[in-house]
Amino acid sequence: MAMRARAEFPDRRPTIRHVAARAGVSVGTVSNVLNGDTPVSDARRTAVLDAIAALGFQPNSVAQSLRRRHSRVVGLMATGAASAYFAALLESFEDIAARQGYEVMQVLSRGDPELETRRVGALLARQVDGLIMVPTQTPERSFDLIAAAGVPAVMIDRAYPDPRFDYVTMDNDAAMRAAVAALAAEGHRRLLYVVRWPGLVTTRARIAAFHDAAALRGLGAGMLARDPADDAFAAQLACLLQGPERPDAIIASNSDLALPMLAALQALGVGVGRDIGVLVFDEPIWAGVMTPPLAVVRHPVAAIARSAWEILIDRMEHGGDERRRIVHAAEIVMRGSARRRRSDTGGEAKTAT
Amino acid sequence: MAMRARAEFPDRRPTIRHVAARAGVSVGTVSNVLNGDTPVSDARRTAVLDAIAALGFQPNSVAQSLRRRHSRVVGLMATGAASAYFAALLESFEDIAARQGYEVMQVLSRGDPELETRRVGALLARQVDGLIMVPTQTPERSFDLIAAAGVPAVMIDRAYPDPRFDYVTMDNDAAMRAAVAALAAEGHRRLLYVVRWPGLVTTRARIAAFHDAAALRGLGAGMLARDPADDAFAAQLACLLQGPERPDAIIASNSDLALPMLAALQALGVGVGRDIGVLVFDEPIWAGVMTPPLAVVRHPVAAIARSAWEILIDRMEHGGDERRRIVHAAEIVMRGSARRRRSDTGGEAKTAT
DNA sequence: GGGCTCGCTTGAAACGGTTCAACCATGCTA
């Protein structure tokens, strides 16, 4: 049958006109049976349906998009796909979108604002109906583009204060305070916060909360901001760990950072959960299999994806106009890596922030 | 300026006709300066360019696609995004595609053939120029759809013998033989192969190679095929490990399986790299931070992505016609988890298959 | 029987670009 169609319309897929011709009706009628709004007599309807089946006709969505003036494609702009966090995000979106008849087009900025505006431009040119985006550190030009095109957009994860868009993020301030509290409860007195991108708004909020919470409790608070891929990283970490103000617990700002950091610790012969406590932001899938298991502050990624989609679909389909700002709570999962002594490796304790 | 454009064309982005009017030329001329094929006088060219800048005009790609009869969008059909393997794949593709002016539209089948054909249909309706796909176990209907549409496609990872498409995969047979050899060299005598999806072509190749290689060396070869999310999994694993033919090394068929398996082992109190050797297919990012570090057979994902793209672009742009089949070698990375005795946790040995 | 409504059908005009035949000055050649 497929062969049949190819033979009849060499090198071209059948169009609505072929269907109309074969069914002996006008193109308008075919469109009507396809879209089911205007009534069509049963005789013609079945004739059309038969022709469609015989030809293997499938409507061309790009023509539809052009005429209908919307594409049912949403753009997803992330900074990278490899991290477990973004992969989970993409997966959530693809699922929800597919169920509602949308396609998702994913593009990556790799954290580069210039690349970001280029890729956003491409998405806009493709007439996406909406945009979900994890902004880079300086997203102004991209924001202007989006606003000029008048495309609904919701920003996730990093909330820059821009009144033109919706935001859904996690509560970084509360999460960090809870993290500090949990560590303090465990008996840790001197904390070190290791961060990869100190300039990110999310990170800035965490840094502020970290120092504030530590001060409130009279804990020591140090910080190391450095690319772990950098050679100097391990050296600086070693230096801090052997210095006079030796920290007894480390908070890592995300799971991508955690991996090289743990490697460095291992190379230094510093035992996690024995010589030092470790708590990391995000929940990498491998957190549970480590020995000792890794304590984490669990990023509410599924909830964020769901809220972002809800807001976007509302704006796309009903054109809501007030801007929303949603904040989800993270959850501290205490495990062996953050304990004061090596004692246990087992059970976990949870605390909602 | 953005505001300006919005005001002049309320609720509508500027089109090529607006540009033409403003520059005092015909639409054909605007198109010519945009596409640079036909010569345009300098005076008009700058007039057009000025108008474009003033209006913030950007060509509508869906109109372009309709007229040009190609979209410069490629579809990427995977079975899931969460696994490190697919995330890496997506990231590689997005990078290469963006550089060459393509957009990628990703859809997920979740391993379900029915969902796969629906999603492939959506991609085809959107007039993708090409398709890169990790097929499900029974992809026939999807294959027919793709072939009928006449869209170039390259299948990766799982090579079903279908002459209509190109394939790029890893050499599962050689990889498994090398794995068995490496384990044997380490002194292991009874091997257990734990697999999640025994029906996959890739897995079938591995299973055959596993039994064959073990037999050739006179090693014991057992197999456990079971969903690790299933309760029975841990019980069956325990049973095998305590039985009379107690294996002294396990090969896990992929990293998603490895995680729950390691957890089960831990719960059983069986020490990895001490009581039992473990080697896993794929290289999860966390392989290095485990104690002991995880021995893996490294999946050549970047190489696969690159080859697949090369083939696809060739077919899309030059319409090559002979089908190709590319096989990349995996690499065994020996580490502590697969050692016979707990001895070392450090250095790694590599063996190309 | 005339006028209406009602259900169905049609054909043409968009949508926003690209492409191409035709045209128009020039300047060059014979």
Add this chain to the structure above:
DNA sequence: TAGCATGGTTGAACCGTTTCAAGCGAGCCC
């Protein structure tokens, strides 16, 4: 001076849909 190639320019047709005004026949009411 006619003939002709050449560089620029234009306008209309086209891509494959949807949408909508207009038409049409049948049935109904007065």
